[in-house]
Amino acid sequence: MRVKDLMVRDVATISPFATIREAMQNMRARGVKSLVVERRDAHDAFGIITYTNILKTIVAEEGDIDLINVYDVCAKPALTIPVELDVRHAARLMVNMRLRRLLVMDGNELAGILTMNDIVSDILKMAEPDQA
Template identity: 60%
Template sequence: MLVKDIMIRDVASIAPTATIREAMREMRRRDVKSLVVEKVHDTDAYGLITYTNILRTIVAEEGDIDLINVYDICIRPIISVPEMMEVKFVARLMVQLGIRRVAVLHGNELVGLISMNDIISAIIELAD
């Protein structure tokens, strides 16, 4: 089974200059727990912002959600894999690195996102 077969194609993303408040609104609107942070320019890397990043900023730094940009707190670069990679290798990578989501690229362009939940769901479907 390949990554392209189970990845999420409709990736929720946000501009790096957006505020934390805007990111939270987008997460709520899209009903997701993370957003891919878009590249600033072609040679830049994609990033990822999660509820965890946001909570750490608000609690630990008493951050103002209207003054802090997504770019300042996102995980960058996001770990990425090619869409033609076997899912078993992605699962192994995620376990070894202790991560829950990876970006899926076609060349250097984002085409999807794959999470641990996607992999587990695919395994369950195969088992049925």
């Protein structure tokens, strides 16, 4: 099975210049725990902002969510994989690198996002007995 078979194609993105408050509102509205931080230009890398990044900023650094921009706290560059990669390799990469999500690229374009939940859900679905 290939990454393209499990990835989520409707990726929630945000501008690197958005505030933390805007990111939190976007996450809540979309029902997601992370956002892909858009590139500023074709030569830039994608980033990713998660609940963890936000909590560290608010709690540990006593950050003001209206003054801090997404690019100040996002993980960048985000790790990317090609759409044709075998899911086993993506899963191994996630485990070895202790990552919960990977950005999926088709050439130089963002094609989707693959999370550990996507992989585990598929494994659980395959493990269910057939409903005959």
